[in-house]
Amino acid sequence: MEERKVALITGGTRGIGKAIAIKFAKQGYNLILNYVSDKTNIQELEDEFKQYNIETLFIKTDVSKFDDCENMVKQAIERFGTIDVLVNNAGITKDNLILRMSLEDFEKVIDINLKGTFNVTKNVVPYMMKKRNGKIVNLSSVVGIVGNAGQCNYSASKSGIIGFTKSIAKELASRNILANCVAPGFIDTDMTSILNDSIKENIYSQIPLKRMGSSEEVANLVYFLAGEENTYITGQVVNVDGGMVM
Numbered sequence: 579m580e581e582r583k584v585a586l587i588t589g590g591t592r593g594i595g596k597a598i599a600i601k602f603a604k605q606g607y608n609l610i611l612n613y614v615s616d617k618t619n620i621q622e623l624e625d626e627f628k629q630y631n632i633e634t635l636f637i638k639t640d641v642s643k644f645d646d647c648e649n650m651v652k653q654a655i656e657r658f659g660t661i662d663v664l665v666n667n668a669g670i671t672k673d674n675l676i677l678r679m680s681l682e683d684f685e686k687v688i689d690i691n692l693k694g695t696f697n698v699t700k701n702v703v704p705y706m707m708k709k710r711n712g713k714i715v716n717l718s719s720v721v722g723i724v725g726n727a728g729q730c731n732y733s734a735s736k737s738g739i740i741g742f743t744k745s746i747a748k749e750l751a752s753r754n755i756l757a758n759c760v761a762p763g764f765i766d767t768d769m770t771s772i773l774n775d776s777i778k779e780n781i782y783s784q785i786p787l788k789r790m791g792s793s794e795e796v797a798n799l800v801y802f803l804a805g806e807e808n809t810y811i812t813g814q815v816v817n818v819d820g821g822m823v824m
């Protein structure tokens with residue numbers, strides 16, 4: 579029997595990350611799903627993922643902490659022996675105008691979104707290099723491309739992820755490791771549920787498709803870029819945004 583492929587998805591227990599996890603589970607990948615919150619109900623998630631007949635390892639790790647990420651990757655390798663796909667999805671927002679933004683909120687967003695992407699990738703890449711095979715997909719955002727008032731911390735982190743991804747795509751191509759960014763626009767998750775109706779209406783008016791995207795629509799693109807059919811796309815940023823940014 580062919581060995582199952584293995585995907586590590588950070589922030590894989592809810593929102594876009596969970597939709598990505600389900601997409602890979604349906605394709606028969608074993609999964610390592612990372613999360614950070616004490617509120618996450620692992621028993622419920624374990625029961626839910628049983629239906630896919632794959633193995634799922636849930637690991638609580640703060641991606642902003644390098645040593646914890648090293649430990650998470652070690653545990654993943656001990657359990658599955660390999661990591662074929664890494665999706666750096668974990669991310670937060672702490673929005674404010676620059677005049678009101680605290681240094682703490684600026685640093686927190688950079689530490690989780692950008693440094694977290696480095697922390698996990700740095701620990702996974704040696705195993706992919708040894709295998710001369712791997713796919714990395716990093717979640718950026720359209721605001722990492724065009725900026726957004728009230729999100730200088732978040733936009734900077736998402737722009738940083740684009741530069742990071744292009745650089746590692748160049749470094750790792752010779753080892754057959756492909757790295758790309760997915761840049762979602764306005765997706766219906768907990769992250770956007772905090773916005774009030776008038777802000778949402780205003781955003782819809784800027785989206786040619788006049789609606790939010792779903793987590794599944796993002797997951798389909800991530801799966802394509804990280805799956806076996808992608809053999810020649812690397813270093814790219816692909817938007818999934820209903821035409822919001824062209």
Ligand code: NAP
Binds near residue numbers: 590616769
């Ligand atoms: P979400 O619903 O708020 O979920 C965020 C995920 O990140 C959760 O699983 C959370 O874990 C995890 N996480 C947060 N801090 C972490 C940390 N320090 N260590 C490990 N995991 C951590 O967000 P989402 O909307 O699905 O967004 C997923 C990704 O897409 C993010 O990178 C986001 O920036 C990007 N994105 C989203 C949108 C959008 O419109 N929603 C648009 C563009 C880009 P817990 O469940 O344990 O808290």
